[in-house]
Amino acid sequence: xxxxxxxxxxxGVLLGxxxxxxxxxxxxxxxxxxxxxxxxxxxxxxxxxxxxxLFRRFGVDPVLAFVLALPVFFVLGTVVYRVVxxxxxxAAQTQGLxxxxxxxxxxxxxxxxxxxxxxxxxxxxxxxxxxxxxxxxLPYVRLIAGxxxxxxxxxxxAFLRFTLTGRAIRAMAQNPEAARIVGVDIQRLxxxxxxxxxxxxxxxxxxxxxxxxxxxxxxxxxxxxxxxxVILGGLGNVANTLFAGVAVGLIQAVCTAVMPFDYVxxxxxxxxxxxxxxxREGLSSAVRRTI
Amino acid sequence: xxTFDPTRRHALGLAAGLALALGGAAPxxxxxxxxxxxxxxxxxxxxxxxxxxxKFVYDRWVEEVNKKGGLLGRPVKMVIYNDESTxxxxxxxYNRLLDQDKVDIVIAPYTxxxxxxxxxxxxxxxxxxxxxxxxxxxxxxxxxxxxxxxFTYQEPDYTRGLFEMLGALPADQKPKRxxxxxxxxxxxxxxxxxxxxxxxxxxYAKAAGIPIVVDEQYPPTTSDFNGLVQKAKAANADMVLALxxxxxxxxxxxxxxxxxxxxxxxxxxxxxxxxLSAWPKLGAAAEGGxxxxxxxxxxxxxxxxxxxxxxxxxxxxxxxxxxxxGYAILQVIEQAVDGAKTLDxxxxxxxxxxxxxxxxxxxxxxxxxxxxxxxxxLLQFQNGQNQVVWPKQAQTAQPVFAKP
Numbered sequence: 001x002x003x004x005x006x007x008x009x010x011x012g013v014l015l016g017x018x019x020x021x022x023x024x025x026x027x028x029x030x031x032x033x034x035x036x037x038x039x040x041x042x043x044x045x046x047x048x049x050x051x052x053x054l055f056r057r058f059g060v061d062p063v064l065a066f067v068l069a070l071p072v073f074f075v076l077g078t079v080v081y082r083v084v085x086x087x088x089x090x091a092a093q094t095q096g097l098x099x100x101x102x103x104x105x106x107x108x109x110x111x112x113x114x115x116x117x118x119x120x121x122x123x124x125x126x127x128x129x130x131x132x133x134x135x136x137x138l139p140y141v142r143l144i145a146g147x148x149x150x151x152x153x154x155x156x157x158a159f160l161r162f163t164l165t166g167r168a169i170r171a172m173a174q175n176p177e178a179a180r181i182v183g184v185d186i187q188r189l190x191x192x193x194x195x196x197x198x199x200x201x202x203x204x205x206x207x208x209x210x211x212x213x214x215x216x217x218x219x220x221x222x223x224x225x226x227x228x229x230v231i232l233g234g235l236g237n238v239a240n241t242l243f244a245g246v247a248v249g250l251i252q253a254v255c256t257a258v259m260p261f262d263y264v265x266x267x268x269x270x271x272x273x274x275x276x277x278x279x280r281e282g283l284s285s286a287v288r289r290t291i
Numbered sequence: 292x293x294t295f296d297p298t299r300r301h302a303l304g305l306a307a308g309l310a311l312a313l314g315g316a317a318p319x320x321x322x323x324x325x326x327x328x329x330x331x332x333x334x335x336x337x338x339x340x341x342x343x344x345x346k347f348v349y350d351r352w353v354e355e356v357n358k359k360g361g362l363l364g365r366p367v368k369m370v371i372y373n374d375e376s377t378x379x380x381x382x383x384x385y386n387r388l389l390d391q392d393k394v395d396i397v398i399a400p401y402t403x404x405x406x407x408x409x410x411x412x413x414x415x416x417x418x419x420x421x422x423x424x425x426x427x428x429x430x431x432x433x434x435x436x437x438x439x440x441x442f443t444y445q446e447p448d449y450t451r452g453l454f455e456m457l458g459a460l461p462a463d464q465k466p467k468r469x470x471x472x473x474x475x476x477x478x479x480x481x482x483x484x485x486x487x488x489x490x491x492x493x494x495y496a497k498a499a500g501i502p503i504v505v506d507e508q509y510p511p512t513t514s515d516f517n518g519l520v521q522k523a524k525a526a527n528a529d530m531v532l533a534l535x536x537x538x539x540x541x542x543x544x545x546x547x548x549x550x551x552x553x554x555x556x557x558x559x560x561x562x563x564x565x566x567l568s569a570w571p572k573l574g575a576a577a578e579g580g581x582x583x584x585x586x587x588x589x590x591x592x593x594x595x596x597x598x599x600x601x602x603x604x605x606x607x608x609x610x611x612x613x614x615x616x617g618y619a620i621l622q623v624i625e626q627a628v629d630g631a632k633t634l635d636x637x638x639x640x641x642x643x644x645x646x647x648x649x650x651x652x653x654x655x656x657x658x659x660x661x662x663x664x665x666x667x668x669l670l671q672f673q674n675g676q677n678q679v680v681w682p683k684q685a686q687t688a689q690p691v692f693a694k695p
Contacts, residue, residue, distance in 0.1 A: 004521075004525050007521055008518070008521065011517050011518060011521060015515055015517065112335070112336065112337075112339060113335070116339050116340040116343075117336075117337050117338065117339055117340050118340045118567075118568065118569065119537045119538045119541055119567070119569045120569060120572075121541060121545070121569055121572050121573055123572055123573060123574040123576075127545075127549075127574065127576075128545075128548055128549065128573075128574050128575040128576050130549050130550070130551055132551070137549070137550050137551045139549035139550070141549070142517075142549075212514065212515070212542055213537075213538050213541040213542050213545070213569065214538070215538060217337055218538050221512045221514055222514065224512070225514065252515070252518065253517075253518050256518030256519060256521075256522065257518060257521070257522065260507065260508075261507045261508065261509050261513075261518075261519060262475075262507075262508055262509075262510075264518075265510060265513075
């Protein structure tokens with residue numbers, strides 16, 4: 001019995017770390033810049049296929065692909081910022097939302113053309129092996145994905161807290177006008193922030209590809225999880241994103257164990273509704289908040 | 292006015308006669324108006340991959356049949372529009388095929404999701420729907436034999452072969468505890484529950500005396516199955532059936548392996564996942580997995596070996612099920628039109644329901660609802676490749692049961 005309970009908890013925590021990393025980029029972009037990046041899942045998908053192609057063509061381990069994804073997607077994010085975001089930034093938020101939705105559709109369709117809708121898997125040497133501790137089975141691939149998620153979240157937390165750029169980003173999030181007055185280059189920092197958000201999305205895509213099968217049109221399901229984590233954890237707060245992800249993972253694992261699976265998602269979304277009702281804020285609060 | 296002398300006229304007549312006698316047949320075929328077969332496929336969008344393979348099979352068959360002289364002495368032309376994997380697009384394209392293009396024969400698109408939407412349009416035009424694209428026992432029954440299928444098993448029978456194989460085992464060797472995971476999808480819920488008390492996992496398991504210890508349904512958007520697999524593990528299930536589509540089934544297979552579960556039977560019985568190229572790429576998690584398909588090249592059905600070879604050249608180790616049924620429905624059309632010597636839909640229907648058809652999917656005899664009589668191949672993935680483990684007459688290897 002204790003083993004079963006520990007298995008549920010371990011499963012929930014590892015799953016929660018995956019949820020947290022999936023929501024991290026969305027949370028940062030939404031919290032700091034007020035951009036509802038619905039194209040987040042499209043970049044997650046691209047990250048998954050980066051891992052797939054590197055593994056298939058060159059035998060690159062997904063862990064290395066995770067590291068490589070960060071600069072690659074950072075650059076991609078800054079390009080998207082310059083080409084798309086700067087053009088819709090001054091428009092109403094709904095127009096920005098439509099633009100991001102269009103970007104998501106474009107990327108997903110391009111993905112379908114390039115990779116078709118076939119389901120893909122990345123099977124590394126450790127994918128089919130597990131660590132057993134006192135009867136609790138921990139798949140290595142989930143341990144690695146969870147570890148990478150923790151590292152990335154920790155790195156972002158430290159970056160925002162201890163570096164000059166991180167402090168400037170926090171200043172921008174709290175009061176962009178004041179930040180501008182004291183000499184912060186808002187446009188450059190916004191590009192950096194968006195690039196970091198997309199880098200997180202790409203890295204999350206690699207982590208997801210390590211653990212789950214995927215195709216260009218399946219990664220969009222992660223957008224719902226990312227929003228759930230963001231809303232539960234609050235906008236732009238790295239530590240809270242981590243706790244929210246783990247909380248969602250644990251709730252899902254416990255609910256799966258004690259009730260028919262049909263009700264698990266219902267419980268999660270009722271929980272979301274309750275939180276939104278109690279806190280009386282949702283995406284409409286995507287204004288600058290403390291991070 | 293031009294005149295010809297009698298000798299010259301005679302010579303010209305002879306030359307014309309000779310030309311007709313020597314070369315008349317081929318130009319006559321070319322001059323005949325073609326028989327037009329029309330349908331749609333999701334050449335872009337969610338079903339682009341299988342649809343592209345269907346198109347390949349169709350094009351290959353058209354080339355073959357025209358080389359043989361066409362149908363009824365007329366060339367065959369196929370009009371396939373791209374329905375973008377979307378039911379509403381398919382509906383408007385079938386209206387176009389029937390009202391503007393006035394196709395002679397209608398073939399179905401891929402998957403029940405798209406195919407089910409075009410059935411009323413085809414039926415309202417008094418046409419038969421030659422269906423190598425989707426299963427759907429209710430759709431077949433509702434249309435009283437006017438949909439002619441080539442899938443040799445429908446949803447309630449997806450696990451029939453598996454349970455028949457298990458039924459032949461000695462009682463002490465049969466699985467004792469069954470876990471079933473079903474995607475909440477109109478197709479797989481019938482695979483689980485059957486229809487009107489017939490078929491379906493629940494009924495087969497009851498008949499086989501195998502108690503169901505976990506019976507869970509999940510939304511199609513479910514991303515993680517570890518919790519469900521842990522539930523099956525905690526219940527000591529020694530038989531796990533994944534009734535889902537490729538993405539979720541691969542996910543479940545991986546979780547089962549990673550959780551250290553070694554069920555005696557793990558079957559991907561919701562769709563023919565073990566025939567897909569992604570299955571071997573699961574590595575050790577794929578080993579021992581059972582799955583079903585329509586027929587197997589070693590069975591020697593007409594065109595099957597050649598089809599397997601061309602698909603091997605396209606990178607498929609295992610011939611996909613949809614390629615077999617796509618080709619088989621065209622073989623039915625060919626034999627029915629040749630046999631009935633007409634394109635009249637009622638006469639074709641009567642001919643089809645009273646004759647046998649030799650196809651790559653087996654020898655078809657049609658039931659009243661338009662589905663062929665049941666036949667199935669049960670595969671098991673052994674040492675990196677699929678083997679036929681049931682029925683006995685088609686066996687390429689003995690089934691291997693893991694010891695939990």
